[in-house]
Amino acid sequence: MKATKMIKAERQNLILNIMNKEKKIIASDLSIRLNVSEDTIRRDLNELDEKGLLKRVHSGAIKIGPAVVDFNTREDLNLEEKIRLAKKAVHYIKTDDVVIIDGGTTNYQLVKQLPKDIRCTVISNSLPILTLLNEYPNVTVVMLGGTLFKQSMVSVGYEVIRQLESIHADIYFMGVANIDEEIGITVVTLEECQTKQKMLHVAAKTIALVTKEKLGTVSNYIIGKVGDITYLITDD
Missing domain, CATH: 1.10.10.10 (Winged helix-like DNA-binding domain superfamily/Winged helix DNA-binding domain)
Known part of the structure; x- marks a missing residue:
């Protein structure tokens, strides 16, 4: 035995x-x-x-997929890769665009790559990103408020979804936790899933910056299929 x-x-x-x-x-x-x-x-x-x-x-x-850990712990992980992806993605944002930027440390680096004189509107549910946008004088900032998911420092849930009902964005930069070509884009919590689904629905196009450790991984709640993403930006 x-x-x-x-x-x-x-x-x-x-x-x-x-x-x-x-x-x-x-x-x-x-x-x-x-x-x-x-x-x-x-x-x-x-x-x-x-x-x-x-x-x-x-x-x-x-x-x-990688375990969900708090924002500050993740911020410096794979930092060079995140910056490379952010530099590729920032060129998709044009003057006067209305842009939804979801939470996540890679999207945080995206905001850091924005030209200081850019003029656009940014809608976000991420506390770190909203704080960072205070440094951009020509960016109109719209804050989405709801239930705070403390580990990721984002607002999720009914209130965020309700506010998004009144928005049609040019671009949605989706924060991705797990992505697999067969299962799709997944996250750990249902509220975060539903919030991202709404953001996806109200944007003309969706861009995802995905570091390589998230490729081919899965979690419990499905946001959508890989084909729902207009542009997937990754080192691979």
Whole structure:
């Protein structure tokens, strides 16, 4: 009995190693690679899903996205990559555009790349971004207020959605936590999901700046499909 458990533990560790490298695994392929039955692989995947180590999907499993940590902790992570993406994205903002900028540390870097003399309207639910916009004299700032999601420092929920009913934006810069070509764009909480869905709905086009560790990852609440994004900006 003890030897069987050790074999299963080693197999599951190997599955996790494969997952970390490939981000997505197919049960039928894995059974061939590990020389065990598909039923055994499915049981392993179900157990690993219950432990929160991966996300079970119909054909196999997918990597869970980065853990949600507070804004200040994330601000300096992958900073050079975020700045590169922000420099690519800032050129999409034109004079007199009405722009929704969602929360997130990559979008925070986007605002930092704005020319100081730019004239536009920025609508945001992000406290750090709203504070930063105070440095731009020609930017009209519209603050969306609602329930504060403290870890991400953004307002979410009914009040934000209600305010967005009166807005038609030229661009929405979506903050992305997890994105996978099959599952779509996902986040951890339902309120954040619903808020982002509304922002997506009221904008003519949507741009997402996505650092590479978020690619091929998934969480619980689906905002939409990858095809809902007009431009996806990433190093990959």
